[in-house]
Amino acid sequence: VYIRYDFDKDDNIQLLQNFTICYWFKRTSFTTYETHFSYSLRGKNSRKFTNALNFGSFGGAKDWTVTRMDVEPYGRFQLPLTLHTWNHYCHVFTKYKYTLYFDGSLFYNSDGITVQEPLKTNGTLIIGQEQDSSDGSFESDEILKGYISQFNIWNETVDVLTYWKEANDISNFANGNVFSTESNAVMTLNNVAQSNTSFEDFSEMTVKVSYFMEEITFNEASNNCKIIGLNLFFPEKEDILYLHEKMYVTDRSGYNTYVWIDGTDINKKRMWKIDNTNKTGNVSIIGNGAREKNCATINLSENKIEHINCEWHQSYICENYHEATINVRGLCFNNFNDMLFVPISNHSEPILYGLYGY
Template sequence: MFFSYAYSDTMDNALLFFQNGDNLEFYYNDVKESAQLNLQVDDTLGLWHHHCFVFARSTYRVYIDGELLAEGRTQTQQTGIPLNGTLYVGQDQDRYDGGLDPSQSLSAHVAQVNIWDHALSPATIRSAALCEDNPRGNVLSFDLQEAEEANVTVEEAHVTTFCKSNPEVVVVPQLSSLQEAMAFCGLMNASLYIPEDEETNGRLLNQSLQFLDICGGRSYRLLFLDATDAAKENHWVRGSSGRPLAFHNWAPGEPNGGKKGNCVVMRKSDGRWGDTLCTESHCFACLRTHRDFLILRGMCEPREDMLRFYMMGNVNKRPFFKGFYKFMIHYSGNSSWLLRDTNKDVVLAAFTPSEDVEYPLGRRQWQVLSKFCKYSVGSFISLGLSSCTTHHFMCSDGSCVARAVRCNLQDDCLDGSDEEHCSIVEFGEKYFNYRPPPSGTFGKPLGVEPLVDLVRFSKIDDINLAFNVEIEVALAWRDRNLRLNNVRSEEGKNRLSRKQVKEVWTPDVEFLNIYDGQQKNLKLSVVVRENRPADPPLFNDVRMGEGAAGGRGRG
């Protein structure tokens, strides 16, 4: 809830601007003008957006970050708004100066609230959005006028702050080789960090000094940095991108490792750099932007953005994971990781790794400590934390592979988890293979579509007027009691195993005029195919599986 203006109990939404996930909504004179629109604004935590709503006579224009997002005619006939009302920033009012609901409050930063009595030009709006100018409203400007404050903190910042990119640097106090450090940052949807100027170099040094007991030891080396000259001696580039370094902070006499010292470390005494062997073990730092988040799967939240997490600072000398809304994952300091609901201040579940240096990435077994979703206290559940989107499959270790390679009989995950749980059919508790599935129409039998191919006559007996013939019988039917998983587009790859063939219902086939009843079944196989597009992976699904309820069988 960004902005709420009311001037009577019946006009409590005279002006109302709010966002639900990525959907931007707005009211004008108690009419929801955005009802027929699809206004999408990135709801990424930590990113500033410049909003400007222009109402002129019976028209509206909506600008986001200086760009026109929507325009049109207002639905209401009333165009003026009296100035004898109450304005709330960050809180909806359900009646004039009241009806405040905590669930309709804003948890965010708000700045530069301005109101004008005239329409701003597109050039002025764009200039303000780019922080090139700071125009102040002639009706209201929070830069110039005081406002009543409740349950908020106030700080001052230069206008250019809102247009700066402020990536997060997280020091990881864990001794690792360079390869291990880069892999760790990658799993965190981040990259190994190296400072770009004196200011960021000093900031990284100061941030790291709190971990001297872990990272310093007896060595003068403190942190690995993202640089290497492995490709060309003394030509130092970023290890993650290959771009040449724009900033160097070598200590006197450095680099001096020759062809063996292909990696860079920061010294703990003064923050200067030196080269070293990449196989040594040092602490390191990861860099992430505000778009580099992780997703926790296995929960029961209504929206995917409620399951997004950022890797941030340190709690008990480990990076922690801050949710966009109410969740937090942090190290307990006593060999376990805790999932906390910060709104209720309760610990929901705990993960105890087999090794102390292990992080809660990938699919892990968590013990439930407080009842949530459908989970009972004391039970063990599977939760998955990774950067994988619904276009990926999440490996057990938290790495991501393309969904298309799932169950392709090749190990694409390093741990081979993409080839686990590859069963095509999923049976419900009330599935019985002796009972035909329902037809879909009450009281009518299940339809079975036969296709008979005469393969060959293997023997003709003129005396007994008999012959041996090989026939291929293909029967197709729809089984609405099955759920299909991991169905591939190539039908031949959706063949059930012998065990599954015995578990599913299949029609019986009999030929009435067989000589001496000598019918010999040469081969029986069951192949499934979808009768509709697969359901997309659910963002709460820890296994990130695609499936379809009710498939077609062909035997």
């Protein structure tokens, strides 16, 4: 994504003290630098700012900053990392406060900030790239990788909760009165393509499968899943040993989460262990080759959890509707972001998606 719009071409120059920026974004790959938008000021009668307004993550996937004029950081926080899922962002700016709404819910508040100078609409807006200077000077490896839709700016503090309801109803959707990708003629660069998509796609969730690639106990797995906001479940019937039986999304906009652990009780090797009380389910599966350790793997041809004579232990498999990253170790990478992957499963086999799309 790399979109440019020059406000100095407009006759109606505005001074923005209180304003709102909202948009949809779907990330397709992790990048070391990820800038959603950048706005630079220039002009004889105003101070120059390379980035008078900027929102992005620089050198670290989890730490996000918002800068405005001479206040840095205007806000600093951590955001959920997702791939191939539409997320909605709303940034509300006032003279004394910055507020971020993520997917329609209040996510971050920063109070006690004073910005003396309003934002003047005579600069350049870049979507999907940080501006290293007011005249351009972009780095190709810092471009945002993904899709952005319905990028809007209002010259007021929008009631985001009301707007969120409207954003999910195309019949009530209103474009920004300062700028909108739906109504303003923008310049697209770096092989950026424009296309139309169904409005229902914004609420579609893709089922995910994530793995703990080592042998861990039930309690350890439970704690790990709690850290990323998930819950633990076991298959209790033979017919749901096949992952795709549970991976069909019935509530496209839902946030239901399923996590499976394919561990068995050491004393009952043919039974699924339900929880840490040693309660077992009624599923009969192939034994583990009389080994002392229990292990299991996924049959990629059938997408089925089953026991094999393992030399390693892929003991815990998590299935969820929300995407969560895993940190792949044991390989050589240039930086932390290169190690981030999101496990995605279709109805044939699980796939790992990461920085390079693999």
